[in-house]
Amino acid sequence: xxxxxxxxxxxxxxxxxxxxxxxxxxxxxxxxxxxxxxxxxxxxxxxxxxxxxxxxxxxxxxxxxxxxxxxxxxxxxxxxxxxxxxxxxxxxxxxxxxxxxxxxxxxxxxxxxxxxxxxxxxxxxxxxxxxxxxxxxxxxxxxxxxxxxxxxxxxxxxxxxxxxxxxxxxxxxxxxxxxxxxxxxxxxxxxxxxxxxxxxxxxxxxxxxxxxxxxxxxxxxxxxxxxxxxxxxxxxxxxxxxxxxxxxxxxxxxxxxxxxxxxxxxxxxxxxxxxxxxxxxxxxxxxxxxxxxxxxxxxxxxxxxxxxxxxxxxxx
Amino acid sequence: xxxxxxxxxxxxxxxxxxxxxxxxxxxxxxxxxxxxxxxxxxxxxxxxxxxxxxxxxxxxxxxxxxxxxxxxxxxxxxxxxxxxxxxxxxxxxxxxxxxxxxxxxxxxxxxxxxxxxxxxxxxxxxxxxxxxxxxxxxxxxxxxxxxxxxxxxxxxxxxxxxxxxxxxxxxxxxxxxxxxxxxxxxxxxxxxxxxxxxxxxxxxxxxxxxxxxxxxxxxxxxxxxxxxxxxxxxxxxxxxxxxxxxxxxxxxxxxxxxxxxxxxxxxxxxxxxxxxxxxxxxxxxxxxxxxxxxxxxxxxxxxxxxxxxxxxxxxx
Numbered sequence: 001x002x003x004x005x006x007x008x009x010x011x012x013x014x015x016x017x018x019x020x021x022x023x024x025x026x027x028x029x030x031x032x033x034x035x036x037x038x039x040x041x042x043x044x045x046x047x048x049x050x051x052x053x054x055x056x057x058x059x060x061x062x063x064x065x066x067x068x069x070x071x072x073x074x075x076x077x078x079x080x081x082x083x084x085x086x087x088x089x090x091x092x093x094x095x096x097x098x099x100x101x102x103x104x105x106x107x108x109x110x111x112x113x114x115x116x117x118x119x120x121x122x123x124x125x126x127x128x129x130x131x132x133x134x135x136x137x138x139x140x141x142x143x144x145x146x147x148x149x150x151x152x153x154x155x156x157x158x159x160x161x162x163x164x165x166x167x168x169x170x171x172x173x174x175x176x177x178x179x180x181x182x183x184x185x186x187x188x189x190x191x192x193x194x195x196x197x198x199x200x201x202x203x204x205x206x207x208x209x210x211x212x213x214x215x216x217x218x219x220x221x222x223x224x225x226x227x228x229x230x231x232x233x234x235x236x237x238x239x240x241x242x243x244x245x246x247x248x249x250x251x252x253x254x255x256x257x258x259x260x261x262x263x264x265x266x267x268x269x270x271x272x273x274x275x276x277x278x279x280x281x282x283x284x285x286x287x288x289x290x291x292x293x294x295x296x297x298x299x300x301x302x303x304x305x306x307x308x309x310x311x312x313x314x315x316x
Numbered sequence: 317x318x319x320x321x322x323x324x325x326x327x328x329x330x331x332x333x334x335x336x337x338x339x340x341x342x343x344x345x346x347x348x349x350x351x352x353x354x355x356x357x358x359x360x361x362x363x364x365x366x367x368x369x370x371x372x373x374x375x376x377x378x379x380x381x382x383x384x385x386x387x388x389x390x391x392x393x394x395x396x397x398x399x400x401x402x403x404x405x406x407x408x409x410x411x412x413x414x415x416x417x418x419x420x421x422x423x424x425x426x427x428x429x430x431x432x433x434x435x436x437x438x439x440x441x442x443x444x445x446x447x448x449x450x451x452x453x454x455x456x457x458x459x460x461x462x463x464x465x466x467x468x469x470x471x472x473x474x475x476x477x478x479x480x481x482x483x484x485x486x487x488x489x490x491x492x493x494x495x496x497x498x499x500x501x502x503x504x505x506x507x508x509x510x511x512x513x514x515x516x517x518x519x520x521x522x523x524x525x526x527x528x529x530x531x532x533x534x535x536x537x538x539x540x541x542x543x544x545x546x547x548x549x550x551x552x553x554x555x556x557x558x559x560x561x562x563x564x565x566x567x568x569x570x571x572x573x574x575x576x577x578x579x580x581x582x583x584x585x586x587x588x589x590x591x592x593x594x595x596x597x598x599x600x601x602x603x604x605x606x607x608x609x610x611x612x613x614x615x616x617x618x619x620x621x622x623x624x625x626x627x628x629x630x631x632x
Binding site: 023024025027028075079082083101102103105106108109110112113114115116117121124125127128129131132135136138139140142143 | 341447455
């Protein structure tokens, strides 16, 4: 697909974000803009705006809230990078690496505050609900690091909260603010939730087998941090005997060597877990597409279909 | 004053907080409640409810928002304790000391999210504005640690944002939700802002000369962290020659010994800075009282006067 056709929309969202993130102390505002300036696909604001259009709404009803959702997303990235001790994000050093932990915590808090300064009053509680769920999901993700018996259904609950809920929310509030009817709101919410799950599984796959340069962060970093993503869970399930033991050892210890990480990736590939995850991702993307196809035909509907296609085919 | 007469109100706020802070993962929700259960004076919700009453409003209009303000306050305490590496709060170990840094960051974020889940829709943007200012104030406070040339007006801007704005907001939204007229809202906002400034100066004084057991945290911890509070700033201004040099040295280095901290406290006392700060505090408390006296006579008006009296006379 031609992602660049969304650039004017992305520019509008970026413009609104740049307007709100002006203030003093300059150091704090620079920290809060650090990874926003560095890039990002703006998937969530795009979904929000396209959902609004798909129900016949006007961009003006939703731009502020779309920007607010990107601020919430960025706030969670900055805090997650601190917790996960991630040194890189979007190809540059992460916020805490440049500005220190204290300013990074505050930069996240500032973005969160600003999200509520600009979002529409009809949807602020939905955004607050989503934010609370993101915290719950991130806590689950962290707690999984110390475990080796995480089950697929726990993983699904974790990514639903940590990732999918915000994409669901983006689509839902877009439809709400565009004055969609009950069925349209339900279809778009369901689209957001399912494409969000597909998005996270794709992220997990990319984290294991992507081209590092395109990805903007080290491949295998989930293994390094003992994350229990779906690939790890299914590999442990599919492998037997010595291979399982070896993978279990790597996924139980912090500070794995580069060789151990590569060994784990080889075991992932051997186990069949990557095919399993790809199939899962495609199933959720298919559910997302089906929800969209329930909507009236429109340019925005086609755009959402293209966007869901991009999400599962992207290399970064 | 008899603070215990506010207990029924405090119980109502606590009840609402306990209701909202139920969820999974349990570890995260326990972390978010940790210092709320340990105590706290609930000054901000009290101001909010009393402001509402003082303009003739009903408690039911404002309880949820009063609880939301306490959640925002607690969120900032948890994140501040991480940044300041404070080990104790309200006489018990701080959240990050018990639950680790990651869960403590998330516990703060969860409280922040929940504040917006329960606050009144007419005031959520005011709370968001206040939250952004608190972040700005905290960033200033941190940046002062590395400086020895902080001026009184910079300090005043810092505490206005970091502390006073939330008390101002508590009073303002109480008056707004109680349907106060423009003048009442202005008087109550001004009360909140000025009593907030007095509150922080009192905190600084207590931090230097309080009874440690009543305070719930170590005396002199601001010196240990090289904080530039008003006592430090004015002591550096008032002292001359060797005494100034000695204080400057202590306030420039991290990890001071217990003896150095005691020396600094002695220098604070000698310099006349504590009297200066006490006078400043009294001036702001007086301005706060005058704003209140502009309101119609009522039980709530008397309560607010008592509360402001408590704030400057408290020993913890």
